[in-house]
Every structure is written in structure tokens, then in C-alpha cells.
Amino acid sequence: MxxxxxxxxxxxxxxxxxxxxxxxxxxxxxxxxxxxxxxxxxxxxxxxxxxxxxxxxxxxxxxxxxxxxxxxxxxxxxxxxxxxxxxxxxxxxxxxxxxxxxxxxxxxxxxxxxxxxxxxxxxxxxxxxxxxxxxxxxxxxxxxxxxxxxxxxxxxxxxxxxKPEVAAPILCAGVTTYSPMKHWGVKAGDKVGIIGFGGLGDMAAKIAKALGAEVFLFTRSEEKLEEARKLGATGVMEDDKDAFTEHKGSFDFLLSTIPEKHDLNPFIPLLKRDKTIVVVGALDNLAPVNNMQVAGQRKSVAGSLIGNLADTQEILDFCAEHNIGPxxxxxxxxxxxxxxxxxxxxxxxxxxxxxxxxxxxxxxxxxx
Missing domain, CATH: 3.90.180.10 (Medium-chain alcohol dehydrogenases, catalytic domain)
Incomplete structure (x- = not known):
């Protein structure tokens, strides 16, 4: 003992x-x-x-x-x-x-x-x-x-x-965002949207950039638009209807990192046909999804739970190799x-x- x-x-x-x-x-x-x-x-x-x-x-x-x-x-x-x-x-x-x-x-x-x-x-x-x-x-x-x-x-x-203090959040925030990107095959040249820019969103953007993707960050805070630019990402306000119209049907992958109940319906039209929006932030019930938006272009709404041991070791090594961290x-x-x-x-x-x-x-x- x-x-x-x-x-x-x-x-x-x-x-x-x-x-x-x-x-x-x-x-x-x-x-x-x-x-x-x-x-x-x-x-x-x-x-x-x-x-x-x-x-x-x-x-x-x-x-x-x-x-x-x-x-x-x-x-x-x-x-x-x-x-x-x-x-x-x-x-x-x-x-x-x-x-x-x-x-x-x-x-x-x-x-x-x-x-x-x-x-x-x-x-x-x-x-x-x-x-x-x-x-x-x-x-x-x-x-x-x-x-x-x-x-x-x-x-x-x-x-x-x-550094050990930097490695700590990668054990959850890092693997939680990396695992779905790996599973759904995010690759160099893909257009990736990260919804929410807190601890998970920060890691998701850095990982997607290191994978070679073009990254867009959706946020409700104007202050975070500048933070997005510092990461080499494009910031988009969630209430910017013109931006949503401009980017309709253009994303290869969307990742929602918002930690509480929220509405996915405004984001589904942003996906290309056969592409997926994955929820990792909220584990409780979400607002109902308009299935016409999903079925019309055979899109998918999915979830992902943390990551396995192999993925966790992989993202630790990846972050060390690419000099990224939270x-x-x-x-x-x-x-x-x-x-x-x-x-x-x-x-x-x-x-x-x-x-x-x-x-x-x-x-x-x-x-x-």
C-alpha cells in the first residue's frame, strides 16, 4: 500500500x-x-x-x-x-x-x-x-x-x-480528435472543418494542419478568428450565413468538438456527397438531425469515443515528430x-x- x-x-x-x-x-x-x-x-x-x-x-x-x-x-x-x-x-x-x-x-x-x-x-x-x-x-x-x-x-x-506537461492533454484531447481523422481517412489536401475552438478544437486544428489538410475553424467568438489565423487556419463565424453559402458542399470532413448539446443541421450542407460529420465533444443528446439533408447526398453523422491504445501512442509520437501540442x-x-x-x-x-x-x-x- x-x-x-x-x-x-x-x-x-x-x-x-x-x-x-x-x-x-x-x-x-x-x-x-x-x-x-x-x-x-x-x-x-x-x-x-x-x-x-x-x-x-x-x-x-x-x-x-x-x-x-x-x-x-x-x-x-x-x-x-x-x-x-x-x-x-x-x-x-x-x-x-x-x-x-x-x-x-x-x-x-x-x-x-x-x-x-x-x-x-x-x-x-x-x-x-x-x-x-x-x-x-x-x-x-x-x-x-x-x-x-x-x-x-x-x-x-x-x-x-x-514536454511532460504538454503531453498530458494529448492523452485525451489529442487522441479524441486524431482517432476519427485517422478512421475517416483525413489526408493531405482535404478540406476539414473544426466546429468549436476550445481545448479539443485547438488540438484538432493542429493535427489536421500537420496531416496536410486545409483547415477551417467554426467559432462563435470573433476573438478566436485571430487565433485561428495564427494556427494557419481560416476562421468562420457560426452566424455568417454568407460563408455557409460560399462553402456549401465543399468539405471532406467535419469534426464537432462542442462539449454540450448543439445543432448540427447548419453544418451538414457543408459536406460533399458521401462525407461525414463526426461528433466528439458532446456525449449527451443532440438536437434532432434533418435526415433530408443527410439522405439527399448520402452524408453521414457519426460519433467517435476517445481512441484505442495504439492510436494514443501514435498521436503522442506524431505530435513529437511535428512539434505540435496543446x-x-x-x-x-x-x-x-x-x-x-x-x-x-x-x-x-x-x-x-x-x-x-x-x-x-x-x-x-x-x-x-
Whole structure:
């Protein structure tokens, strides 16, 4: 057992506060990670506030985790003590279903689906008779903490070309936007539209540019038009009817990164025949889609859920190779509740990243 300190929400209406707990020693196939940085994802806010009606409390968020291997299990061989590594949204899956065997762990069809880095299985209603989560863990506490224990094959290698604090959001925002681009075959010369210009949209634009696409960013904020130009993209206001008319039927791929319910219908006419708009930001219900717009040119409206382990390692290496990464602001963990408010108010485009040294200092002061 290792004593750990994290920041947890104890109710849907409560602020995150310090929580002391213990991490199990690594099992033979597991590694213990001393956490250095953890990104702040909008999903953390949804989860902490139980906006998806599945939160297990106390909830220690955090699934954009970067740290160094502190110890390894007796049978672990993929990583060694001192390695710089990352953990994304998943820390296990059933390993037996068709999706898992195909390397698509994020679409695990096992009894509980994949095990999230915090909050337990993706099917939280299927719990043990005592009410605790499955996979042999009473609760799954995430990366807003001093350490974490993870099966070694769900741990990613951070390439030398990436700073650890920059790598953290790539483990979610990076792979969440890269995976659908890869699946739907975005390539050099394609015309790609990114809807929404927050943390996901920023990464999506940079990745699409690095793939050689012509990138357009759709935003509601005039201030973000200049930010789009700095990325080498064309900014388009979502209420610019003339621009929507001009670009009708011209896009090879559209990616919606808006994190809440929104209307896709204005964007569907922008697609070429047989092309796809993919939603990655919102996991709740969307406004109804006008199927005449879809059927008329055999277009598709699709969804994509994070990315598999191979895609996650691939995008980490891709970002290092192309020298791209999210715009970040590092914060001490003591500012996490203020950061949540800023994200919810839409006042930030960059990704907050927690410096876990601030938590370790709090832990040391508490123990003194």
C-alpha cells in the first residue's frame, strides 16, 4: 500500500477538496506511477457534477496523466523504474471481446466495458453485491492525485520530443480528435472543418494542419478568428450565413468538438456527397438531425469515443515528430475549482494542466 493524496468531489454540488487514500501495491502485471502532471478535461467537470448520472463518489477526476514509473510488478516488462509515461482515459478492458482482440479497447463489449481511469467501469450499474466497482477495485481514483497504479499494457510511452506537461492533454484531447481523422481517412489536401475552438478544437486544428489538410475553424467568438489565423487556419463565424453559402458542399470532413448539446443541421450542407460529420465533444443528446439533408447526398453523422491504445501512442509520437501540442496553462491543484468555473464559463481556449508538485507539497505539509 502507498499513501496517496488527491482532490475529490464528494457530492455533485460540492467543490473538490483534499482526500487521503491508499493505492494498492502493483499486481504482477501492473506499474505504479509517480504523477507529475494531470490535464483538466471538460469531461472531469461533467463527471464531478454527475451530469451523466453515473458518478461514483468520492470522485477523484483526472485521465490525462503523466509521470514516472516508481515501481513495477513482478511480471511487468514493458516499462522500467524512472521511465516517463502517460495514462489516458482507460486503465483496463475485458480483453476477451471482439473489439479488444482487434485492438479497439475503447469499444470494449465486455460485461462492464472498459475500465475508466477514474469512476470505474463504463457500465457502472453492473457492480459487485457490496456496491463497489468491479475489476477488483473498490473505487477508481484518477490523476488529480500523487500516484496511480495501472496495468502495464495500458501505459503509454512519452516520447523525448514532448514536454511532460504538454503531453498530458494529448492523452485525451489529442487522441479524441486524431482517432476519427485517422478512421475517416483525413489526408493531405482535404478540406476539414473544426466546429468549436476550445481545448479539443485547438488540438484538432493542429493535427489536421500537420496531416496536410486545409483547415477551417467554426467559432462563435470573433476573438478566436485571430487565433485561428495564427494556427494557419481560416476562421468562420457560426452566424455568417454568407460563408455557409460560399462553402456549401465543399468539405471532406467535419469534426464537432462542442462539449454540450448543439445543432448540427447548419453544418451538414457543408459536406460533399458521401462525407461525414463526426461528433466528439458532446456525449449527451443532440438536437434532432434533418435526415433530408443527410439522405439527399448520402452524408453521414457519426460519433467517435476517445481512441484505442495504439492510436494514443501514435498521436503522442506524431505530435513529437511535428512539434505540435496543446496550448496549456499550468496551475497548482489548489486552483482547480476556479479552473472548473473558467472552463464552464467558456473563458479559456487552452488546456489547464495541474502541476502535481503542488499536491505533493500539500501532502508533505500535512504530514509534518
Amino acid at each position: 502507498t499513501k496517496a493524496l488527491g482532490y475529490a468531489a464528494k457530492h455533485s454540488f460540492s467543490k473538490l477538496k483534499p482526500l487521503e487514500f491508499e493505492r494498492d501495491a502493483p499486481k504482477p502485471n501492473e506499474v505504479e506511477i509517480d504523477i507529475l502532471f494531470c490535464g483538466v478535461c471538460h469531461s472531469d467537470i461533467h463527471q464531478a457534477k454527475n451530469e451523466w448520472s453515473n458518478t461514483v463518489y468520492p470522485c477523484v477526476p483526472g485521465h490525462e496523466v503523466v509521470g514516472r514509473i516508481a515501481s513495477v510488478g513482478s511480471a511487468a516488462t514493458k516499462h522500467k523504474v524512472g521511465d516517463l509515461v502517460g495514462v489516458g482515459c482507460m486503465i483496463d478492458s475485458c480483453r476477451e471481446c471482439e473489439a479488444c482482440k482487434a485492438g479497439e479497447e475503447n469499444y470494449c463489449a465486455g460485461p462492464n466495458s472498459w475500465l475508466a481511469t477514474y469512476n470505474g467501469p463504463m457500465q457502472p450499474a453492473k457492480v459487485s453485491p457490496t456496491g463497489t466497482n468491479t475489476y477488483g477495485r473498490d473505487n477508481t481514483y484518477g490523476g488529480y492525485s500523487t500516484s496511480i497504479v495501472v496495468p502495464e499494457d495500458f501505459v503509454l510511452k512519452i516520447p523525448a520530443g514532448l 496550448d496549456i496553462q499550468i496551475i497548482p491543484i489548489q486552483q482547480i475549482n476556479d479552473a472548473y468555473d473558467m472552463v464552464e464559463d467558456g473563458e479559456v481556449r487552452f488546456r489547464y494542466v495541474i502541476d502535481i508538485a503542488s499536491l505533493k507539497q500539500e501532502q508533505a505539509e500535512s504530514a509534518a
